[in-house]
Amino acid sequence: MAIDISQTSPAQWRYISEGNVTIVFSYNGPHHPTFTGKALRIRKAPRETQGPHSPFQGDLAAFQQNVLPRLLDPAYLPDLQTVPLQANWVEVLSKQHEPFRPQERRITSKVDCSRRTAVLVTDLIGGLTCAVELKPKWGFLPNCLHLSPETKPIKTQTCRTCMHGHLKRTEGVNAATQYCPLDLFSGSKARLETALGGLWDSWIRFNGSINSLRIFNHGKVVLPDDELTLRAWSRETFSLPTDAPITSIKSSFINSLLLQILRTPLLNRISSLQRSLDSLDCEGLAKLIEISPIFDLTQPTMEDWASFVDTFLSPKHQNHSDFSPTNLRYHSLSYALSATFKDCSLIIPLHSDWADDEHGDNIKVVDLEIKSVENIPRWLKLDQRIVNEYAKLEQTMRKSCIE
Ligand SMILES: [Zn+2]
Structure with missing residues (x-):
């Protein structure tokens, strides 16, 4: 009905x-x-x-x-x-x-x-006492096979999200975080603490306006400068006293997310999809477009997507992912689907008894929108701008992102 x-x-x-x-x-x-x-x-x-x-x-x-x-x-x-x-x-x-x-x-x-x-x-947000929305972004370093001699040392040292943050800052975008997704995806407790701490600090610094972290309490967004709501949230979610210093709210926040992220296989799966769907990097894709007679930017139908996934998951996958003009359409769909996973968000419930194992893995993935293949030329240009801007930094100033 x-x-x-x-x-x-x-x-x-x-x-x-x-x-x-x-x-x-x-x-x-x-x-x-x-x-x-x-x-x-x-x-x-x-x-x-x-x-x-x-x-x-x-x-x-x-x-x-x-x-x-x-x-x-x-x-x-x-x-x-x-x-x-x-x-x-x-x-x-x-x-x-x-x-x-x-x-x-x-x-x-x-x-x-x-x-x-x-x-x-x-x-997921209004239905939970407390929900944290994380946008993890790009959790891998690119395949270096098709990188140029100029970009290879840069792209294999600094991750795409960190380089993009640098571009945004040079363009005057304030709320670009210093957070490195490779820390969040690392599976290492210490590095996860660094990632979550960095997100929290940016959240405080930019008063909740960053898009990689949002906190909701009873469906309403919690903002750092709204002291009353912040206190009510920390009391209810972490059982902290109302006069708890902000540093103890931060450590409760980190600890409660840490356990959930460490025990879920989800992040690993997301980064592996991002990576395997983006097997050529923008540079390889640009080269393939150059040598192909036709670059078809028609938006795939649902049948096209289904048949793409059939191929992607099949053992014959290798034949279709070769670097050949006959496979350009396959790589276009693949890149667009990779972009879907690079832009997804996680909704993670927080409980006051977060140490309790019984809650299991209740993380959900949202914002999995279909990305248009028509974006590909724009994505390729953005990639060039990002790496060109980063190349202007002296070697010693460049970040080392570890996979
Ligand atoms: Zn990074």
């Missing part, structure tokens, strides 16, 4: 957060067998004045149901289903909740009221 969202009033939903593609509302009404504990992801549309580029919008539900579970243990994927939307319902929702959206988002985008469907998902 189809789910009828108009059984609820738009006022019974609460604005939670948004990315470039979707806005998320959490059900906040009286107990309902279908909607309690659920969130609604609705597509966004650009404001008319903001150029012609609307983000690519694929069929996320089909992608999450048919493609991703073959690559990632479905236990890590939130449940989701497509639900119909009525025009007047979504218009009222959009109007009522517009004031709760951040100003900088409101200038460029709005709820896409022309959409007749949305995605209903498990409410």
Whole structure:
């Protein structure tokens, strides 16, 4: 039976957060067998004045149901289903909740009221007492096979995320963190402490505006300068006294995440997918494009994705991943899928009794959007800019990121 969202009033939903593609509302009404504990992801549309580029919008539900579970243990994927939307319902929702959206988002985008469907998902943030959202980013150093003599020593020493952070800082983006993903992905307790400590420090320094770490308490974002909420969160989540110094909140935060991250195989799997799907690096892909007669940037259908995954997982994989113009389409899809995993986020629940093993592995992976292959030329240019800027640094100033 189809789910009828108009059984609820738009006022019974609460604005939670948004990315470039979707806005998320959490059900906040009286107990309902279908909607309690659920969130609604609705597509966004650009404001008319903001150029012609609307983000690519694929069929996320089909992608999450048919493609991703073959690559990632479905236990890590939130449940989701497509639900119909009525025009007047979504218009009222959009109007009522517009004031709760951040100003900088409101200038460029709005709820896409022309959409007749949305995605209903498990409410991972509002449904938990405390949830931490981590965006791990690129967890590997590139295959050096196709790197030029100039970029090879740079790209094999400093990871892509650290180099990109440097570019952002030279461009005046303040909230670029010093955090290295290779520490987070390392599986080593000491390095994980460094990664989480670095994220926490950046979170404090930029008052929660970094995109690699967000903290939610009862569905509401916790901000470092909101002392009252911060204290309430640390008391409830870590059983700390209200006057606990910020350093003890930091160490409770690190310790509670540490155990969960150390015992999950998830990070290992994500970095291995990122790496194996990006087997040529941008430079290899650029070379392959150069020698290929056709560079097809048509967005793959769901069947194309399914058939790509068939090949990727098959023992014949090797024939299709050779560096040959006949395989350019394979590598284009592969690179776009790698980008999906490079941009995903983890939702990690935090409990006051975090040392208790019984909680098991409750981490979920979100933001697994389909990336458009049309982005490839832009990604290749960005890669060049990142490495060119980093090359200007003296050798001694370059970071050593260890895999
Ligand atoms: Zn790094």
